[in-house]
Amino acid sequence: MPDIIVIGASAGGIGAISKLVGQLAGGFPASIFVTIHIPEHSRSMLPKILSQKGALPALAPVDGEAIQRHRIYVAPPDRHMLIKRGYIRLVRGPRENGVRPSIDPMFRTAARSYGKRVVGIVLSGALDDGTAGLIAIKKQGGIAIVQDPNEALYDGMPRSAIENADIDHVLTISQIAELLNELVQQPLEKGGDEPLSDDMEQETDIAELDLNALRADKPGAPSRFSCPECQGVLWELDDDNIVRFRCRVGHAYSPETLLAQQTNSVDVALWAGLRALEENAALMSRMAKKMREHGNKRSAIRFDKQANGAFGQAETLRRLILGREPLTVAEAETESQLVIAEE
Numbered sequence: 001m002p003d004i005i006v007i008g009a010s011a012g013g014i015g016a017i018s019k020l021v022g023q024l025a026g027g028f029p030a031s032i033f034v035t036i037h038i039p040e041h042s043r044s045m046l047p048k049i050l051s052q053k054g055a056l057p058a059l060a061p062v063d064g065e066a067i068q069r070h071r072i073y074v075a076p077p078d079r080h081m082l083i084k085r086g087y088i089r090l091v092r093g094p095r096e097n098g099v100r101p102s103i104d105p106m107f108r109t110a111a112r113s114y115g116k117r118v119v120g121i122v123l124s125g126a127l128d129d130g131t132a133g134l135i136a137i138k139k140q141g142g143i144a145i146v147q148d149p150n151e152a153l154y155d156g157m158p159r160s161a162i163e164n165a166d167i168d169h170v171l172t173i174s175q176i177a178e179l180l181n182e183l184v185q186q187p188l189e190k191g192g193d194e195p196l197s198d199d200m201e202q203e204t205d206i207a208e209l210d211l212n213a214l215r216a217d218k219p220g221a222p223s224r225f226s227c228p229e230c231q232g233v234l235w236e237l238d239d240d241n242i243v244r245f246r247c248r249v250g251h252a253y254s255p256e257t258l259l260a261q262q263t264n265s266v267d268v269a270l271w272a273g274l275r276a277l278e279e280n281a282a283l284m285s286r287m288a289k290k291m292r293e294h295g296n297k298r299s300a301i302r303f304d305k306q307a308n309g310a311f312g313q314a315e316t317l318r319r320l321i322l323g324r325e326p327l328t329v330a331e332a333e334t335e336s337q338l339v340i341a342e343e
Helices: 013-022 046-053 103-117 131-139 156-164 173-183 198-207 211-215 255-293 297-322 329-342
Strands: 004-009 031-036 071-074 080-083 088-091 118-122 143-147 169-171 221-226 233-239 242-247
Touching: 004 013, 004 103, 004 131, 013 031, 013 046, 013 173, 031 046, 031 080, 031 103, 046 071, 080 103, 103 118, 103 131, 103 198, 118 131, 118 156, 118 173, 131 143, 131 156, 131 242, 143 156, 143 173, 169 173, 242 255, 255 297
Parallel strands: 004 031, 004 118, 031 071, 118 143, 143 169
Antiparallel strands: 080 088, 221 233, 233 242
16 A cells, blocks of 8 residues: 655645644554755744644654654754655755755655655645656656645645646545545555666765765756856756756756746845945945045045945946836936935
8 A cells, every 4th residue: 555645835835734634534554754845943843733633643753763654754944854765864965946855855765765655745835846756756656646726825836746747636635635545545556666767866865965976977967057056057957858957066956946046046146236336335425525524625526426326326226126217317316416415
């Protein structure tokens, strides 16, 4: 019977997972693993919440903990939860899709270790973490289930999985619980396990910071893009027409997540540029004031001119960040003169 249930969620996922485990039958004869995106330095209350919602005890495992049935294992903050044969690894490996814990490493390692015994479930969440992991589960003969996007509080992750992976079931939370209660009573179909691809072997090893995997040639081909986190070259992987990216040290991105990270990097750079321009304008204004106090009119005029230019650039950048129309030349000159006067 399928007895390894891996569940991934993000925004809106706590309510969905709580409802799901609350509808599982007493003595549910499987092991459940949950990864939900949570801030790295926060304290997760999810094990306590899930223990109160259903009949199964939920806990944050320790590294190396033996897997038992009738348990819910919840990935702790700042650690990927990897499913090994008979035990759990908790590692501070490279972030995937900009987060740690990430869903894809859990799904991928479960597929590698347990093959057709795995049921992968993607619930509410933004962007597309979990899609690549579901593809890995399907490749190894497991079952892929997705929450109905019309029910999910955030439909990004469910819709990405539906559009890109070979999904077996798209169901509401109540229907997922009903199906799980049935699946764990059914025998597995006979047949050999699917062999692992070299790329999948390497990616699961990278998540554990395996030195041989990290030093080996990366799967895929070098792209024109750089890693938003470490600025290294990203390798492009084409996995069943699903494009993904991974850098030399192991950071991994799906297309939607990479776009979001790049957008965030641009935003950070814009604000840093604005700060530098404003500091430059303030310094030039102060120097102009000092020069006037010492009777050096020529230097004062020069510093005033530089301050005007920096202020105009800063205000143009500020308006760009805020989505407003840029200043006209006349407006920039007027506003910069007011600021200098206030100095």
